[in-house]
Amino acid sequence: MRTSLLVLFGATTLTFTKAQLNFSLSTDSSVSVPLRLDSQDSISALRFYISNVRIEHERKIVWSAEQEHYLIDFNQDHLQSNNISGQEGSDLKEGVLKFVLGVDDNTSAQGIGEGPLDPIRGMYWTWQSGYINFKLEGVSNQCRTRKNKFQLHLGGFQKPYRTAQNIELKISGEQKTVVFNLKKLMSTINLKEDHTIMSPNEKAVFFMESAKSCFYVQ
Amino acid sequence: MYSRRVLLFFVLFFLVAFAVKTGNPNPPSYLPTPYYSLPVSPETNDTVALGRLLFYDNILSGNNQVSCASCHNSYNAFAHTDHQLSHGIFDSIGTRNAPALFNLAWKKDFMWDGATHHIDAQALAPLHDPKEMGSSMEELLSKLRSSSFYREEFFNTYQDSLINSRRVLQALAAFELSIISFDSKYDSVKEGVADFTHQEVSGYKLFDQHCSKCHTEPLFTNGEFMDNNLPVDSSLDDKGRFLVSKQKEDRYKFKVPSLRNLSYTYPYMHDGRFAKLHDVLDHYASDEQNGCDRKNDLEKPIVLSFNERADLIAFLLTLNDDRFVFNPTYSFPEKLKNKLLED
Numbered sequence: 001m002r003t004s005l006l007v008l009f010g011a012t013t014l015t016f017t018k019a020q021l022n023f024s025l026s027t028d029s030s031v032s033v034p035l036r037l038d039s040q041d042s043i044s045a046l047r048f049y050i051s052n053v054r055i056e057h058e059r060k061i062v063w064s065a066e067q068e069h070y071l072i073d074f075n076q077d078h079l080q081s082n083n084i085s086g087q088e089g090s091d092l093k094e095g096v097l098k099f100v101l102g103v104d105d106n107t108s109a110q111g112i113g114e115g116p117l118d119p120i121r122g123m124y125w126t127w128q129s130g131y132i133n134f135k136l137e138g139v140s141n142q143c144r145t146r147k148n149k150f151q152l153h154l155g156g157f158q159k160p161y162r163t164a165q166n167i168e169l170k171i172s173g174e175q176k177t178v179v180f181n182l183k184k185l186m187s188t189i190n191l192k193e194d195h196t197i198m199s200p201n202e203k204a205v206f207f208m209e210s211a212k213s214c215f216y217v218q
Numbered sequence: 219m220y221s222r223r224v225l226l227f228f229v230l231f232f233l234v235a236f237a238v239k240t241g242n243p244n245p246p247s248y249l250p251t252p253y254y255s256l257p258v259s260p261e262t263n264d265t266v267a268l269g270r271l272l273f274y275d276n277i278l279s280g281n282n283q284v285s286c287a288s289c290h291n292s293y294n295a296f297a298h299t300d301h302q303l304s305h306g307i308f309d310s311i312g313t314r315n316a317p318a319l320f321n322l323a324w325k326k327d328f329m330w331d332g333a334t335h336h337i338d339a340q341a342l343a344p345l346h347d348p349k350e351m352g353s354s355m356e357e358l359l360s361k362l363r364s365s366s367f368y369r370e371e372f373f374n375t376y377q378d379s380l381i382n383s384r385r386v387l388q389a390l391a392a393f394e395l396s397i398i399s400f401d402s403k404y405d406s407v408k409e410g411v412a413d414f415t416h417q418e419v420s421g422y423k424l425f426d427q428h429c430s431k432c433h434t435e436p437l438f439t440n441g442e443f444m445d446n447n448l449p450v451d452s453s454l455d456d457k458g459r460f461l462v463s464k465q466k467e468d469r470y471k472f473k474v475p476s477l478r479n480l481s482y483t484y485p486y487m488h489d490g491r492f493a494k495l496h497d498v499l500d501h502y503a504s505d506e507q508n509g510c511d512r513k514n515d516l517e518k519p520i521v522l523s524f525n526e527r528a529d530l531i532a533f534l535l536t537l538n539d540d541r542f543v544f545n546p547t548y549s550f551p552e553k554l555k556n557k558l559l560e561d
Contacts (some may be wrong), residue, residue, distance in 0.1 A: 003281070045405060109336070110336065111336045111337070111338030111339060111387070111388070111391070112336075112338045112339055112342075112384050112387050112388070113384070114382065114383075114384045114466070118383050118384070119339075119342055119355055119383050119387075120354075120355050120359065120381065120383055122358045124342065126342040126343050126345070126347070127333050127343055127346070127347070127348035128333040128462055129333065129334040129336060129339035129340070129342070129343075130335065134551060158335070161464075161466075167240065199464075200464075201464055
């Protein structure tokens, strides 16, 4: 049986049926297309990397994704599917889904990658080398910036601003859902002050840690 | 016995012939282990040759008028002379003097502030900077893919016609890594095939006493970021390494440049403020404060007599590698000239 991981917006759901693993869109009504939150705030870009996606059971890897890195890219005009395939899997009843939110530090320290890591994808800093692990852009009336835009480009792989986050989510049973709660992340961001992050710094680390806590199993 | 001597002769002949042909002999044994493996020269390596074409081609800039070589001239040890601050597309003036390029395999990070941590990523910075090349990787890939010249060159290099970011950047990096310079008089002395003059020996001692802590042999840089007590230029207020690290102790620190080829790499310092070597020595002899309350990395002023200064400069001049600077292997490629004439 082919194992796959399907990621969609928003809130993302994961179905875990035996050897099949899917991220898919939550029907959470607080998010609509084009992406809008409850208020007047809108999101024009939401992209992040996930790396080294695997499921472990009793400290053994029982499933791993085909690629080392995926760029999850949510288009503002439609809820895009990001299908992630993995190796053949055996029937699984429980395990721990592990992945890195962002590009893992070892890969970042290397040179330029291909595919999802190609710098033309807009997730590589040019003035200071390194991947942007998480990009969130949009418009909010709270932002006293040009055209009320906010731009959070969260990255950095060197001390003291390492931003990639290790995520572990226990999953069990035949069907499970993993949700990325964008509203929760937005609630940690004070857009009046934190509207522009373009380099590795303390805030970038803080918001990546916040984003880490926004993934959960339902 | 006779046949062995003949064999040895031929072996030595081919070794010497190879070194002369490539202009890129193996680096001397007294060097530390490089961070990157060294490619061979453009004459024998397709990736390096492709990188050399890209390095000299104006196609990299938004208006097709600026190349890497615009600010990194082979005849100046790949530095940018005559301008304090290097200039790019539409005559835009930047904020720093382009550093010299050689022996890059021994660098763990790049740019005056170390903003680039890997050589493959370095070219993205000038390519995208609106004051340097004012282009983008997407735009460059589009131009390269529509060029029959480059389609053929990529095919010849990689055995398929795929042109992507990684190949472009790695080809540029391969050429840049091939630029090595260890053929100065200093190197000949180290190898035991030349001798310093009395004056150079005297200068060497002064160098060892006053300069070697930062400009450490044999690369003549310790590869670190240091504050050498330059007064802050208020028109730039360039905080150097701090811009990358955000650490207060890194304010006004810049990468220590190599002193090799120093006759070719003027003007000096990150902002090119000193046109002549004597200006640099004047600065290090001065006990002038830097204008703010920061602690610099110099222990005390380096005060030299007139004769000592002449001796020190005599030694520093032994670090020039004339054969490197005028090595045709590194200069504008003939093949590109033909392409430009056809365009």
